[in-house]
Each structure stands twice: as C-alpha cells, then as structure tokens.
Amino acid sequence: MLHIFFLFVLLFSSSHASVQDFCVADLKGPNSPAGYICKAEANVTVDDFVFTGLSKAGNTSNLISAAVSPAFVAQFPGVNGLGLSIARLDLAPAGVIPIHTHPGASEILVVTQGKITAGFISSANSVYVKTVKRGEVFVFPQGLLHFQVNAGGRKAIAFVSFNSPNPGLQILDFALFANNLTSALVEKTTFLDPAQVKKLKGILGGTG
Ligand SMILES: *[C@@H]1O[C@H](CO)[C@@H](O)[C@H](O)[C@H]1NC(C)=O
C-alpha cells in the first residue's frame, strides 16, 4: 500500500514538475544577478547547448602575447542558470594573463599543452604558485587575485572552468592604468612614483 502511495507521488510530481530543465539566455532581455530571462522553449535548439568557439586558438598578437576566449553566458547562452562556464587560454612563448580577479566565481584550470606557472594571492597575502604541465590542474578560489604565465618556452594552451555562467573579469593593471583615474590619485593610492605611473598609463592607454 505504501509502495503504491509513493509511486503515485512520484508520477504526480513528475507530471507536474515545477523544476525547469534549462533556461537558455535571451540576451536581448535584461541581465541580473540571477541571470538572463529564458528564451522561449519552442525556440531552443541543440545549438543553444553547443559552443564551437573554443576549438580555435585565440589571437596572441597583443601586449600580453596571450588570448582568453570566453564561453560565458554572453557568448554561450545555454549556460544561463546552470552555475558554470568555460574559457580557453592561449599563451604564446612570452604570454602572460596579468594579475586579475573574477569576482563571481572560482576557477579550475587544466593544461592541455605546454607548461604554465599559475598562482594566486590570498587575503592574508600568502602566495600559492606552481608550474603545471599538460594534464595537470590548478584551482583558484573565488575573488582572489591570480595569474598565468607561459613557463614552457613554446605555445601553451589551457581550458578554465568557472562555477558561474558570468564570472566577471577585472585585470589589476588595467584597473589602475587604463582609465582616467588621475595620476595624482594613482600615485597616492599605490605608492608608485610618477614616472612609473606615466609609463604604465602610456602602455595601457590611461589618461589623466
Ligand atoms: C521564436 O522565434 C521567432 C523568430 O525569431 C519569433 O518570431 C517567435 O516569437 C519566437 N517564439 C516565441 C514563443 O518567443
């Protein structure tokens, strides 16, 4: 009798399931901390759950000799609401992903080619740094400043996954030297000398 009752509960609850299977982002709608609104299910296709953009190397002809190719919700609407996303890192021999933070997510990195020196700095200012090679994994706790540097003298590739569809990204040097925060305030708040601030603003395009 009890078994029949549970079977009934199971059937009843599954035929009236209130849990949504997915919520592919409608990128035309507003974004919020809870994500995007859902695209109408009738318009969802398998291609909403496939992202091919990470199959190609990113362009590393730039200041950092590196490329970050994100498959965050803005590029890959299928991850909306799923609590995860992924990106590809390409590092030319001199490549570096400068010190940065993802305010919204922890990050786990797996090297698929070459060697990468990866590290983060804790709130206690302890440094955790190690060189990892193909097949090895490094995890960066949420919000902490971290970096990746090519350590192998040849091209390196890694894939990084985040426990948010929208991890956010703030690069420390760009925050300090690539905007119009006045040099006087940058010097005052960083203890750097004027020549160094002028030089970095020149390289990164800051004004003021
Ligand atoms: C599905 O997409 C078509 C074409 O973009 C649109 O006209 C239609 O309103 C969409 N259906 C729903 C239910 O939103």
Ligand SMILES: *[C@@H]1O[C@H](CO)[C@@H](O)[C@H](O)[C@H]1NC(C)=O
């Ligand atoms: C890579 O980026 C550089 C600098 O923006 C550009 O000149 C070059 O054409 C790009 N290469 C490819 C293959 O897109």
Ligand SMILES: *[C@@H]1O[C@H](CO)[C@@H](O)[C@H](O)[C@H]1NC(C)=O
């Ligand atoms: C600095 O940039 C912001 C927007 O990026 C702008 O609103 C502001 O007027 C600028 N300030 C100066 C002093 O240029």
